[in-house]
Amino acid sequence: MQTTAWIGLGANLGERAAALRSALTGLGALPGTRVLRVSSLYRSAPVDAGGPDYLNAVAEVSTFLTPQALLEALQTLEQAAGRERPYRNAPRTLDLDILFYGDVSLESAGLTLPHPRLHERAFVLLPLAELAPERVAPEWLAGVAGQAIERWGGADWGNILV
Template sequence: MGAVVRVAVAALRLAMAEFVAVAAPVTAPGSGWQPAYVGLGSNLDGPVERIERAFAQLAALPSTRLIARSALWHTPPVGPVAQPPFINAVAGLLTQLPPRALLEALLATEREQGRRREVRWGPRTLDLDLLVYGASVVDEPGLQIPHPEMPHRAFVLYPLAEVAPALWVPGHGRVASLRAAVEGSGLERRG
C-alpha cells in the first residue's frame, strides 16, 4: 500500500507539473470549433478545377477542418459583361481561427489563384466569400458577417442548404426557409 501511494503521489506530481505547464494552451479553455461557411465561385480558366483546388486549400488551412462540401452548381452569369457561366459551391468548415484571420486566409487563397478585381460583376478566377461564422454578427470595414448579400443569392443558398439545411443565419432565418424564398430556376446541380 505504501509503495503504491508513493508511486501514485509521484505520478500526481508529474501530472500537476504538466497541468501547470499547459495551463495556457494555444486555444483558450472552452473555446470550441466554430462552424463557418464559405461560398466558392469561379467562371474563368477551368472553373471546376479551380473550385476543386480551392476546396483542397480550405481543407489545408491551419486550425480548420473541411467537414462538408456541396455539389457544384452551374449558374448563369449576372451583370452587364458577357462571360461564361459561373460554377458555385459552398464549404462547411469547423475552425478555431477568429473571423478576421479566416477572412485573411480566404483572401490569400484568392490571390494565390490569381484573382483580378478590375471589373465589378465581371469575370473572376476565384471568389471566396465568408458567408456565416457561428452565431457571430460582425459589421466592420471589410468584414460583414453574415455576408450581406447571401440571403438573396440563389447560387449561395442552394449549395448552402445542402451543407447546412438546419443552420440559422443570424438576423435572417433558417437556410432552408431562405432558399425557399429565392428564385432558383437556371441553377443546375452537377454532382
Template structure:
C-alpha cells in the same frame, strides 16, 4: 490560461468562371482543407449559374463548404484572400469574371460589420447560387437577420441554377 480554443463553425462560398472553373473550385476545396487550425467538414456539389449584374461573361461554377476553425473571422478572411491570390484573382470591378471568389458567408451566429468584413455576407440571402449549395450541406441553416434557408431558397425561385454532374 485555458489552452483549449473553442471551435467556431463557418460557411464559405466558392465561385469561378475563368481558367477551368471546375478545376479552380476542386483545387480550392483542397486548399481550404489545409488552412491552419481549420477542418473542412463538408462540401456541396458543384453548381452552374448565370452571372448576375454583368451578363456578358461565362456562367459560374459555385459551391459552399462548411468548416470548423479556431481562427477569428479576420484571420479566416485573410486566409481566404491568400487562396484567391494563389489562383490569380484580380479585382477589377464589381461582378467581373474571376478565377476564384471565396466569400465568408457565416461564422457561428455572429453578426458583424467593419471596413473589411460583413457577416453574414450582405447579399447571400438573395442569391440562389449561394443558398442552394448551402441548403444541401446545412438544410437547417438559419441566416441571422434573414430567416431559414428553406424560406430564402424559395424566395429565389426565379434564379436558374443547376447541379453539375462530374461523371463521364
C-alpha cells in the same frame, strides 16, 4: 475557440472545377482549419454581371481562425488562383466568401457576417441548403426561384476532404 463556418466557392474563368478543387485543398491546409463537408457543384449564370457561367459550391469548415484571419486566408487563396478585382462583380478565377461564421454577427469596413447578400443568390442558397438547411429561410429560396441554376454533375469531390 473552434467555430463552424460555411464558405461559398465560385469560379467562372479558366478551369473552374480545378480551381474549386484546389481551393478546397487550400482550405483544408489553413492553420487550425478542417473541411467537414462540401455541397454538390452547381452551374449558375452570373448575377448582376456578365461573363461565362459559374461553378459554385459551399464548404462547411471547422476553424480556430478568427473571422478576420479566415477572410485574409481566403483572399490569399483567391490571389494564388489569379483573382483580379478590376471592378465590382467582374468575372473571376476564384471567389471565396464567408457566408456564416458560427452565429457571429459582425459589421466592419472589410467584413460583414452573415454575408449581406447570401439571401439574394441561388448559387449560395441551394448548395448551403444541402449542408445546413436550418440556415436557409424558405422565403429566401422562393425569392431566388427565377435565377438560372442547375446541379452540375461534372466533378467528383472524391478524396479532397482531409
